[in-house]
Amino acid sequence: MESADDETLPARLRTTPSWLLFFTAAQAQRLMWAGMALLDVRRYHYALLAALEEFGPSSQAALGRRVGIDRSDVVAAINELVEQGLVDRTLDATDRRRNTITITAAGRRHLQRLDEMLAGVQEEFLAPLSTEERGKLMQLLTRVFDHHARG
């Protein structure tokens, strides 16, 4: 038999910003992951498709820089997306070191389905917050993120 509250987090983890952020992000990721697993996608795939849809065709190195995925992992993830017919890989005529990656029509359709799933997940995840509070949270996180992303 265990004491009444066997499962509260230690105060150090509840009150340290990095730790609270870590645990909250983990909850968000579990929800996203469950949704993505149903659609047979992982985090890397969605990030790459999102970048290709928004910014157009790109080399693999630029893609990786854009979404923070290592050059090596981009290779593997793009291999998988090519196999599924969600992107095309062609040689860059003007710079033969590069591949040009392009999202396909099927890739855009897939991305749209993922967007719909994600919207549902966000609603569930942010349920305890009002619209204003959600905006405030996003604003604060954006400030912190931008500070460390650029300078």
Added chain:
Amino acid sequence: MESADDETLPARLRTTPSWLLFFTAAQAQRLMWAGMALLDVRRYHYALLAALEEFGPSSQAALGRRVGIDRSDVVAAINELVEQGLVDRTLDATDRRRNTITITAAGRRHLQRLDEMLAGVQEEFLAPLSTEERGKLMQLLTRVFDHHARG
């Protein structure tokens, strides 16, 4: 040559709460990780020491439940902490299925050093926010976390 801004995140990733949380948490983790690596510790170790210090001796299963570490991974992490002399593992006389894990004096000293390091990391991480904004961020994250942690 690449276009001027080769590295802005796709809008989908910047404006989806789960994704922004993910990227911001990743930045926080990199800072924590750098500090912990200097003190030869990983995330699991700190979480376990924090729980033992705050709640006292505990079985491995209860520890894992407390800080969200899988039963199997608790075994390995406690093995390492025992080797370093930061915790003791003894058999529970009243329930012979269990081990009782206890933090040692060396463990408490180590935890204190880690706390000092962590404080510096938090300051660096939250630099762009005022004191009030930091409090607001913690409050919002806590609301979301508690909602999903309990119901």
Added chain:
DNA sequence: CGAATTTCAGTGGAACTGAAATTT
């Protein structure tokens, strides 16, 4: 030449599953 790109091979922390042995 140096620098960038792609690719492969491999490492390591983290999260998790399944199963066995023991005990309650």
Added chain:
DNA sequence: CAAATTTCAGTTACACTGAAATTC
């Protein structure tokens, strides 16, 4: 009996390093 605890063996997504081959 069922349920809990510890432990081991193995898997997967992810993050990263090093090096080779090619091209700019």
